[in-house]
Amino acid sequence: MRLMLQIQLPDGSVKEYPENYTAIDVAKTIGERLAAATLAAEINGTVVDATRPVGQVSNLPPGTSIPLKLITNKDPKALAVMRHSAAHVMARAVMRLYPGVGLAFGPTTGHGFYYDFDLDTKISEDDFPRIEEEMKKIIADAEPFERFNATRDEAVKLCTDLDQKLKVEHIQTGLADHGSLSFYRQGNFMDLCRGPHVPDAGKITAIKLISIAGSYWKGDANNKQLQRLYGTAWFSQKDLDEYIKQVDEAKKRDHRVLGKQLGLFSISQDVGPGLCLWLPKGSTVRATLEDFIKKELLKLGYTPVYSPHIGRVEMYEISGHFPYYRDAQFSPIFGHDAGALVDFWIRKLREHKDGTAVFSLDDEQKLLESAKVMGAALTEYPMSGSVDAKIETLRVWEKNQERYLLKPMNCPHHVQMSASQQRSYRDLPVRLAEFGTVYRHEKTGELNGMLRVRGLTQDDAHLFCTPDQVEEEFKLTLGLVKFVLNSVGLDDYRMQLSLRDSKNKTKYVGSDENWDKAETTLRKVLTELALPFTTMEGEAAFYGPKIDFMVRDCIGREWQLGTVQLDFNLPERFKLEYIGADNKPHRPVMIHRAPFGSMERFTGMLIEHFAGAFPLWLAPEQVRVLPVSDKFNDYAQSVERQFREAGFRITTDYTSSRVNAKVREAQLQLIPYMLIVGEKEAAANSVALRDRIDGDLGVLPIADAIAKLQEEVAARRVRQVVKSSFRSFDESGEESNEY
Ligand SMILES: [Zn+2]
Ligand SMILES: [Zn+2]
Helix, strand or coil: CCEEEEEECCCCCEEEEECCCEHHHHHHHHCHHHHHHEEEEEECCEEECCCCEHHHHCCCCCCCCEEEEEEECCCHHHHHHHHHHHHHHHHHHHHHHCCCCEECCCCECCCCEEEEEECCCCCCHHHHHHHHHHHHHHHHHCCEEEEEEEEHHHHHHHHHHCCCHHHHHHHHCCCCCCCEEEEEEECCEEEECCCCCCCEHHHCCEEEEEEEEEEEHHHCCCCCEEEEEEEEEECCHHHHHHHHHHHHHHHHCCHHHHHHHCCCEECCCCCCCCCCEECHHHHHHHHHHHHHHHHHHHHCCCEECCCCCEEEHHHHHHHCCCCCCHHHCCCCEECCCCHHHHHHHHHHHHHHHHCCCCCCHHHHHHHHHHHHHCCCCCCCCCCCCCHHHHHHHHHHHHHCCCEEEECCCCHHHHHHHHHCCCCEHHHCCEEEEEEEEEECCCCHHHCECCCECCEEEEEEEEEEECHHHHHHHHHHHHHHHHHHHHHCCCCCEEEEEEECCCCCHHHCCCCHHHHHHHHHHHHHHHHHCCCCEEEEECCCECCECEEEEEEECCCCCEEEEEEEEEECHHHHHCCCCEECCCCCEECCEEEEEECCCEHHHHHHHHHHHCCCCCCCCCCCCCEEEEECCHHHHHHHHHHHHHHHHCCCCEEECCCCCCHHHHHHHHHHCCCCEEEEECHHHHHHCEEEEEECCCEEEEEEEHHHHHHHHHHHHHCCCCCCCCCCCCCCCCCCCCCCCCC
8 A cells, every 4th residue: 555645643743644545534543433523624724524535635735744633523613514514404304394495505603503495484483393303313314424526517407406596596696706616415415515514414413493584695685585594503412401591591681672672772674774773761871881981081091083974985995995895885975976877887897807797898888878968978988998098087087076985984084183183203192082983784684683783883992103102002992991891790701812824924014023013012911911812813904913802791602892903004004194203204003992892782782781681870760769659749759859960860650550560660671779758758858769689778868868879870880790600602603614
């Protein structure tokens, strides 16, 4: 036997194997148990099937040793692979139960997977047990997942034969530039798929279906409506049970349900999907948070600024936000009727130049005529000239028109503010803070209550400083984020430090020296502040390293909040300068930071974290007066007035219900304190104080009750969050295993 395959194992040792060996074969040489536990392989950094010949999968030249890591059923990476295999099994089970079902996409999510089905029959939760039962049969049969390749034409034929119309459409449109496509076969089930998969269905251990929801083909509401079936899969029944416990708890706390019940926010289809309407009570929570942050920012030397909701497209072209992120933005607002037409025209010319679309002279002629009808003569248009000359002519016309973008980011506006004055090193740092509203055109299928919206207000700020000031500014910023999170009882977090890929330095802007300095500084600051952090090499944006706060809520879920991002790029693009001590111009460094991210997402998260029961300082209605009968309404009114003057958000229940019913109602509305007033209290100028959590606190003089509650507000005490008994589950990553 000739040994051709050189494999480098994680311990660094290099061994030789027969040339057709798979990762499973390699595992077998170490032990049968290891082979049985191997679900996938990481070859030269990419997770692939453990059943494919290692030499074939790696793109390394023959003769080089191939780095191989076996991914076993202990590794979170294997979880993602197994979940996608479970998605195939689910699709197969649904096909058996609902013949003729059309398949769309079926990727993995952070803790599970889904598949979008095109099916006239509505699937309901009542159908879950029989779908699960069918899945378990497929798992028990333990048939292997087999990969094979097909040319694009073969792939179209295959999907046509399988009567999978959406797949055919996708291959013909979305995958037009793919020469060869891979499929996975599992028994008689076949699916267009990039993979990877576990070796056979028997490797899928604990599964469960979670929910069913409506979705659209390719996430677009203009397309066909589909049914999205969500499921999850884990290495053991115990893991699954713990996860389900968390999901059930999360359902009870769903901010969309509580938001409606408690009158915090609403989303009206008449206003538009993803556009949050803050109702008075939700607005009170938000305003209280904003006031709190504003005060803290003033203490740290920030200055408040305001900027408009739109800005010229040219500015976003300089910043790079346009057209790069165009898909995630609302279309530009054009001052000239022909603006959208010229915009379309330029895009078509560019696509024609790249070879991604055909754009005929005939089409051009029609556009030219239409533009004329719309009042843009374009007499200079070089019909027989080069594509570049044509684009240039259209660009010149475009630049003379008004074109605005709904603000996708606040940064360029703040850069302009910084640039509006000549700065010396003595003026730095400049810290500009704004609750800035930005707009993102998220797909309707991705929208989720307050957590994923189309209009959002960031608690944004931009700092402009010298490279030497970065350390101090980061320290202050991290301290602020920490303080703010602690003030709402979120004290369980870790940091994630995203650094550049040290092996591929060319893809980053900014000098090597500045990057080194910045990365060292960030590490130093995190260490000095004793903040636990993990580093993620290669995860930094191309324009600078960043730190994220990964915050764990009271049911163990992790939320990414509080991003602090260093930026070498925008100061460069906008040619920002300050005059240094050497009297020469220098480029400042910019820091973007938003402790909450957006007010929408943060409030949505807080609703779930507190299960709607906000602590006293944030509660929209803090106190309610409950007169025991209408004889004491006047006294109740005077109590209300005194509390209101002392700064409390308070109401009185004047209904004719019995006091027990009034207490029950106030408890249901999660009001932190109740003041019961009757004969005895009126006579003594006092109140019977009742705490939503601890119940009766006895009779107190009004002044004492006010002082007690004021103390709780001032301390921003968070009393109601019980420490989590929930486990924290790492996300296994969102993979689109489909093309
Ligand atoms: Zn797949
Ligand atoms: Zn920014």
